[in-house]
Amino acid sequence: MKAIILTIIILAAVFLLAGKSNTGGDYLAIPLADITTTASFYEHDGIKFFVVQAQDGSIKTAFDACDVCHGSKKGYRQEGDNMICNNCGNSYPISGLGTENTKGGGCWPGYLPTTTQGQNLIISLSDIEKGRYRF
Template sequence: MGKKSRAKGNSQVETINQPAGEEANVKVPKKSLKWGILVVGALLAGVATVFALNFPGMSGVEKVKVVNGVVAIPLAKVSDGSAHFYRYTDGGKEIRFFVVKGSDGQIHTAFDACDVCFRDKKGYVQDGDSMLCKNCGKKFQTNRIGPHSIGGCNPSYLPAASDGRNVIVKASDLQQGTRYF
């Protein structure tokens, strides 16, 4: 069995000679194969990008459960200055929120939604010391997230407390965010 290469038009075609009794001269256009691989790769990259941009923080969203009426998140997991995204399911409704330690040393908690853009269900992404609305592009300083930053496109405040080891969020407070999702 031997291989021959010959040019046909503007593309390279490889001809493979098969043993007697089998189909001979199978032609495989090399350029078409390369382009096909590139197109499939680009499509996969595009789908991954669209998925990542349209589902807020979903690649790093952790599911939490209520125990004795509260969700407890270890402080050690959220003390690195990065926003940590969580989801809680109540009656089939998924409620998303985030916890972040600000540069002020305080833990800040909010729903992954706001009063203005929540219908688009895009949420927020961290951008340095700010949270960026993925729908309208407005930035909000992490240190200002709290009970006094309400309304507009501010991350909707989610009350929380600490017992020294955990961030404690009441299930009843999480349920108040159902309307956003």
Template sequence: MKLFRLILPATLMVLALSTAAHAFFGFGGKYETVQPQGETIRIKAADITPTAKFYAIRDGGTEIRFFVVKGPDGTPRAALDACDVCWREGKGYRQEGPNMVCENCGMVFNTARINEVRGGCNPHPLERTMDGGDLLLRVAELKAGAKYFATAK
């Protein structure tokens, strides 16, 4: 019983500290940081699902954010987590079912439209190629998108 009285408070303390660290430092946030492999970013086939997965790379002091999602037609889609209109707000998109929703203006885009429709509030498309089921993105194109994040709120 004494051991239980010692372990329970210690366990609660660890949980409280880890929760505070998560909130303060952003551990487990929306974006998974990925590292380039040469001139490309490789997203494994197993990670391309109908549920959008959000990634980020760093270019100097700028975090460039993007997402990858499998459209309803089975095609992998990739776009910056920003658009040509609302990017200054720095809010990006969230997913609701098969749609991506602009966090700033509320516009809704079916994932089948990503990479097909450009401009306006559509997610800014990223050219992608496939290699054995994996999705490849060019680092140079991602870095060109840094302008959407450098001065965002």
């Protein structure tokens, strides 16, 4: 019985820590080593976003919602080098994230600015909060 309880506790801890990033007061820090060409989805206080490395090595971040389809609460999925809207089916090249969608509007994964500091990708909590209306 003790072994079962211990196993449940360990599995719960692994589940709760998956997809988490370090919080440093006013920002989230995601280790650059954790970012790959496969999108990783995160959530902070109910606000969802993803991080992915484009084929050219650049790091792309975006809210897991857009200004048009956010009401559906369906977000995006990755298919190869594209992010696909799970509501309308539009396809967006990962390499274009953070370029054409910086002003908002339209069905693009919502822009989420970041910086790099040392070996971490830094995302301001205030920038995350700006996307709250989508969720």
